[in-house]
Amino acid sequence: MLHLHGAWRDAMEQARLACRRLSEPVANPAIGMAHYELAELHRVRGEFSAADAAYRRAALAGHEVHPGLARLRLAQGNLDSARAGIDRALSESTSLYRPRMLEAAVEVAIVDGNVVGARRFAEELDAVASRAESTALTAMAAQAFGAVLFAEGDSRQALDRLRTAWRLWQDLDAPYPCAQVRVLQGRCCDALGDQDTAMMEFESAATLFRELGATNDLEQLRRYVPRPSTPAGLTPREVEVLRVVAAGRTNREIAETLVLSEKTVARHLSNIFAKLDVSSRSAATAYAYEHKLM
Numbered sequence: 001m002l003h004l005h006g007a008w009r010d011a012m013e014q015a016r017l018a019c020r021r022l023s024e025p026v027a028n029p030a031i032g033m034a035h036y037e038l039a040e041l042h043r044v045r046g047e048f049s050a051a052d053a054a055y056r057r058a059a060l061a062g063h064e065v066h067p068g069l070a071r072l073r074l075a076q077g078n079l080d081s082a083r084a085g086i087d088r089a090l091s092e093s094t095s096l097y098r099p100r101m102l103e104a105a106v107e108v109a110i111v112d113g114n115v116v117g118a119r120r121f122a123e124e125l126d127a128v129a130s131r132a133e134s135t136a137l138t139a140m141a142a143q144a145f146g147a148v149l150f151a152e153g154d155s156r157q158a159l160d161r162l163r164t165a166w167r168l169w170q171d172l173d174a175p176y177p178c179a180q181v182r183v184l185q186g187r188c189c190d191a192l193g194d195q196d197t198a199m200m201e202f203e204s205a206a207t208l209f210r211e212l213g214a215t216n217d218l219e220q221l222r223r224y225v226p227r228p229s230t231p232a233g234l235t236p237r238e239v240e241v242l243r244v245v246a247a248g249r250t251n252r253e254i255a256e257t258l259v260l261s262e263k264t265v266a267r268h269l270s271n272i273f274a275k276l277d278v279s280s281r282s283a284a285t286a287y288a289y290e291h292k293l294m
Contacts, residue, residue, distance in 0.1 A: 003041060006175040006212055012041050019057075032063025040068050044176065046215035046249075048076060048256045064089060064097065067104030074108060075216055077259065082108050099128050099137055106144040110151045122148045139168035143181055146188075155188040162188065179208035183221055190224070199225070210294070215247050219257055231291055232275045239293055241268040245281055246288040 002011035018034035039054030051072050055065045066089035073082040086105050093101045102125040109118035122144045129141035142165035149158035166181045186201030202225050209218040219240070234242065237258075244254045251269070255262045273279060276287050288294055 003037065004172070004174050004176075006173075008041055008045065008212060012038070015041060028061055029063065032058045032061030035061060036063050036065065036068060039065075039072075043068060043072050043075070044217075045213050046217075046219075046257055047253065048072060048216075049252075064093075067100050070104050070108060074111060079108070079112060083112060099125055099140060102128070103140050103144055106147060110147060115148065115151045118148045118151060135168055135172060136174075139165050139172065139174075139177065142168065143177065143184070146181070146184055150184060150188055150191070155191040159185060159188045175208050176212055176214065179205040179212070179214070179217065182208070183217075183224070187224055210247075213247075215244065215249065215253075215257060218247070219244070234272065234275055238268055238272050238275070241265060242272055242284060242288050243294060245269070245272075246285040246294055248285075 002008070002014060015034055015038040019031070019038060022028060022031045022034055035054050035058035039051045039058060042048075042051035042054055051068075055069045055072065059065045066085050070082045070086040070089070073079075073085065086101065086108050090098070090101045090105055102121045105121040106118045106125070109115070109121060122141070125137075125144050126141040129137040142161045146158045146161035146165060149155075149161060162181050162185050166178060166185070169178045169181060182201045182205040186198040186205065189195075189201060190198035202221060206218060206221055206225075209215075209221065222240075222243075240258055241254060244257050249257065251262050251265045254260070254265045258265075260268075269281075269284075272284060276284055278284050278287060
């Protein structure tokens, strides 16, 4: 519940506490569930190495690691692993876990360019939600169908589904899926030529992602937002590095987020400090906020 309502720091503390208290025996469903939840929190915070380790501990305890691991692999750019993992998990999933599997399967299929498959998964999820009469499942289905309609090129119909999803997630006080829906709404508006509304949707999503600490989502969002010319002669890549620095990430975390080596990150930081005439990360962060680079 803490995770759903955006209290990620508190959720992380509770998940770690559960992992410590449930240390024996290893093959214990409760331990697996605790590690899986910890992995999910690391993943949405963009802490991919920590997420990978927690998923492995969950698997060791006998807990299913998908759809979370498939989403992690997708975020890491490993589409083949994401596809194979979610396909296998879907073939084995029970009714309890199947809606989450279907939701992730839609995401993977869209990235894979398999829009026909994505629609099939979305239709099954919609049918499950209709039978269950659950607000969360209805929101999931509406969001998934909105994403499929957008991928099919029907932005107007997609917006209708996405508005429904957004209202339902709002009713559930679920900021992270709200932000994800607003990104999709912004992309739909942009496709329809309404750039003003698109930018407002993107800005609202960015605000929520920053408040939550969803650094990877924030980085993905920047692909859809036109970037202004940068001051101080910074290159686009240097601006990307500066933004992640300003989010409080270490060099290793920056490297994971931007898919760079730590050596390359260090070189970018040296160039950034020289161009900005600063000598610390805190000063560079202040510069980023002052010049609205975040």
